[in-house]
Amino acid sequence: MSGTRGKAAGTAQAEAVVRTPLGAETAARPRRLGLALVVIATAQLMVVLDATIVNVALPHIQNALHFSGTNLEWVVNAYALAFGGLLMLGGRSGDLLGRRRIFLVGIALFALASLAGGLATDQAWLLIARIIQGVGGALAAPTSLSLIAVTFPEGKERNRAMGVFSAVSIAGAAIGLIAGGLLTSYADWRWVFFVNVPIAVVVLLLAPRVLPESERQTGRFDLAGAITGSLGLGALVYGLSEAATSFTNGRAISHWGDTKVIASLVAAVVLLVSFGLIEARSKHALVPPRVLASRDRTGAYLISLCIGTAMFGMFFFMTLFVQQVWGYSPVRSGIAYLPMVVTILLGAGLSSSLVSRIGARPLMIVGPAVAAGGMYWLSLISEHSTYAGGLLGPMMLTGLGMGLTFVPLSLVALTKVANNDAGAASSLLQVGQQVGGSIGLAILGTVAWSAVASNLKSAAATAGTHVSAAAQTAMTNHALAYGFGRGYLVSAGIALLGLVVSLIFIRVRRSDLEGIDPMAAPAA
Numbered sequence: 001m002s003g004t005r006g007k008a009a010g011t012a013q014a015e016a017v018v019r020t021p022l023g024a025e026t027a028a029r030p031r032r033l034g035l036a037l038v039v040i041a042t043a044q045l046m047v048v049l050d051a052t053i054v055n056v057a058l059p060h061i062q063n064a065l066h067f068s069g070t071n072l073e074w075v076v077n078a079y080a081l082a083f084g085g086l087l088m089l090g091g092r093s094g095d096l097l098g099r100r101r102i103f104l105v106g107i108a109l110f111a112l113a114s115l116a117g118g119l120a121t122d123q124a125w126l127l128i129a130r131i132i133q134g135v136g137g138a139l140a141a142p143t144s145l146s147l148i149a150v151t152f153p154e155g156k157e158r159n160r161a162m163g164v165f166s167a168v169s170i171a172g173a174a175i176g177l178i179a180g181g182l183l184t185s186y187a188d189w190r191w192v193f194f195v196n197v198p199i200a201v202v203v204l205l206l207a208p209r210v211l212p213e214s215e216r217q218t219g220r221f222d223l224a225g226a227i228t229g230s231l232g233l234g235a236l237v238y239g240l241s242e243a244a245t246s247f248t249n250g251r252a253i254s255h256w257g258d259t260k261v262i263a264s265l266v267a268a269v270v271l272l273v274s275f276g277l278i279e280a281r282s283k284h285a286l287v288p289p290r291v292l293a294s295r296d297r298t299g300a301y302l303i304s305l306c307i308g309t310a311m312f313g314m315f316f317f318m319t320l321f322v323q324q325v326w327g328y329s330p331v332r333s334g335i336a337y338l339p340m341v342v343t344i345l346l347g348a349g350l351s352s353s354l355v356s357r358i359g360a361r362p363l364m365i366v367g368p369a370v371a372a373g374g375m376y377w378l379s380l381i382s383e384h385s386t387y388a389g390g391l392l393g394p395m396m397l398t399g400l401g402m403g404l405t406f407v408p409l410s411l412v413a414l415t416k417v418a419n420n421d422a423g424a425a426s427s428l429l430q431v432g433q434q435v436g437g438s439i440g441l442a443i444l445g446t447v448a449w450s451a452v453a454s455n456l457k458s459a460a461a462t463a464g465t466h467v468s469a470a471a472q473t474a475m476t477n478h479a480l481a482y483g484f485g486r487g488y489l490v491s492a493g494i495a496l497l498g499l500v501v502s503l504i505f506i507r508v509r510r511s512d513l514e515g516i517d518p519m520a521a522p523a524a
Contacts, residue, residue, distance in 0.1 A: 021382025036151050036210040037161050041168045042145045043107055043203050044195055047137040048172030049179065050079065052315070052431035053192045056330050057169060057181030060189035065123050077241050078127050082134025083141075084434040085234030089144035089226050091287050095420050096221065099143045099150060102211040103202060103470030106139030111200030118193035129193075142427035149414050149422055150212055156356060159411065163352025166406035169433075169454020170399075173315050173346045174337035181334035225278045225286035233431065237297070239264030241439040250460075252453035254446065269393075287424050291417065297425065299505025300413040301432045303364065306395075306498035307371070312493040314375060314398070317484045325383050325477045339392060340399040347403020359510035360408035364502040371401025372495035379488035383477040401495070415512050419474030439493070445488040452483030 053073060054061075062072050093100040110133055117129035148165055152158040168175075183191040243261045245254045255261055279285040292298055317324065322328040322336055351363050373396030381390045412431045456479040463471065 001250075008058040023519065030212050033152060037148075037164055038146050039148055039203055039206050039210055040151075041164050042159075042199060042447070043103070043140055045168040045172050045175065045380055046107075046164060046199055047141050047144075048109065048169055049081075049176030050078075050133065050196070051083075052173045052176030053180040053183075053195075054079070054176075054320055056099065056177060057189040057192045057320075058332070059125070059185045060184055064300050064353050065120065065126060065191065067405075069124055071123060074127055074502045075130060077238065078135075079134040080241065080434070080438070081237055083137045084134075084237040084431065084438070085230045086135055086138035087142055087427045087431045087434065088142070088229050088233070088286050088424065090138040090360050090435075091146070091423035091430075092221070093139065094143035094146055094423035096160060098213050099423060100211050100328065102139050103143040103211070104207055106136045106141075106143065107203050107207070108136070108199050109133075110136030110140060111197050111204070112136075114193045114196035114200070118197075130489065141430050142423055145410065145423040145426040145429070146414075147211055149417075157408070159352045159355050160424065163348045163407045164408050166351075166410050167348035167384050167403060170311070170348070170402045170406050171341045172302075172445075173312070173520035174341050175342075177315070177319060177337055178334035178341075178416075179328035181332075183327070183332045211490040221284045222282045222284045225282055227273045228278060229286055230384045231253070232268050232275050235264045235271060236268035236435060237438045239268055239329075240435075240442040243442045244448045246445075247449040250453065250456050252449040252451075254448070267317060282482045287428065288421055291425050291428070293420050295417065295505055296412050296508040297417070299407050299501055301407070302501045302505065303363065303368070303409055303498045304413075304429050304432030305436040305439075306494050306501065307368070307402065307409075308433035309440035309493040310375065310403065310436075310498075311440070312437035313487060314378070316441060317444065317448055317487050318378075318391075321381070321480065321484050326479050327385075336387065336391070337395075340395045343396040343399035344403040347400040348407055349403075351404045351407040355408050355411065356510070360412050360508050361502065361506045362507050363404050363408045364412070365499060367401050367403075367405030368495050368498040368502065369401070370404060372492045372499065374398030375488050375492035375495055377521040379485040379492065381481060381488075382473075383481045385499040404459060405498075408427035411476050411504065412508050415508055444490055447468070447490050448483045451484075451486040452479045455482045457523070 014389060043477070058072055058075060058230055061067065061074065061075060067075070090102065090106065090488065113129045113136060117126055119135065120126035120129060148158065148457050152161045156402065179195070183189075195328035240260050242258065243256050245252050245256075247253070274287075279287055280289055285332065290302075319333055322333045330338065351367070366437075374394045377394035377397060380510070381394070383390065410429065414425055417425045456475065457478065459475045460467075467475070
């Protein structure tokens, strides 16, 4: 029987004992597991898609609230900084104060901030709302993942739940682009915020009825660790966001040497090193060193970083490509992602059923390899390609690889974690994705825009001074396709790095994911 505690009994034959390392609250598990999964997955989707749903509405927000080009970036960065910086604190808060309690606080904050953002009448109002949204997301996201471990018995039920959770986590970015395009085109930019409110209200009403509360753990907050860790992650995300090379008037402008970028990245290194030293000595560490003691879990975090780096950059440049080169509208570009969302869901469903049969390692090898193949295929796209012939196939192949990877990734990150460390373990997985996204935009942006500028310069030198408008447009489209292709190649390489990490680090056994402890069974 999965998900229950039991002692080996009987002398006739050995009896496998089910181990629930995360589940001291097993008796409190609800019977309505399907509804509990809907609540958790809906909350996770709401938090994840908010990172991209606002992007589509940025031009409308700029016109309505009179943002400058530089200040407009903070509509995105304010959320990313608060969310990424406070994830570890959010995960540990759930461990110490109760996961359902912190989950509900996070969703309530997110809803209130969303309502405030939709009602914003000036820039400061909206930016403050975005910061509070990020705080709410940082509380809700890691506790939602750890709630799966508390709520669902180990084995098929937990694997299935993790499949759904992983699917919405990956597909959330694409769904945000689709929803953002529809809402801004057919309603108003304010609805990219308002849409969260009714969803959050339903989650807040249902969660107390279908989710169990975890026991509050003994201990206190590691204040020094919380300050250095949160500020360090925030400085890292900010520095990488500002470092991304921009493209203006045919020129790639590198920001890696900017004073604010250097200062932010240096501060991030100092703060994160200090955080590591503090955690190693603290009795109440925000991220206990024992969480990173597992080779498998550390590998899962590194793979999460690689996939986040490859995935977020790919989404960014794919959206630019279809809109700027192919002339897609925001709605059409969002709908173009639908097949990818479908294959992500299919991959996650397939992975959740296979992981109990073949284990996590084969899937964590095949998944990044398939995703890398899709990204390499995508690098061959040109301005003359068609959606069916040049984008659909690589997009679906990449989605399948992502779907296959994230279910075993999440399971491995939580395997053999003590109950009082589940939130910390969950938060690190999400930190990997968030920091990876920032790294991806910075590195891929530098590669892609530099290649675009170089190609344009070469084409202009060849064409001479007398170039028609049509020829100039053709040159620009070719340069964009070339530069973005180089970016996709880097994405493929980073996905392959995830494959290498899987080969080196992942050694988890299939029995570990099923909750069977072979050493606990008595001899026959």
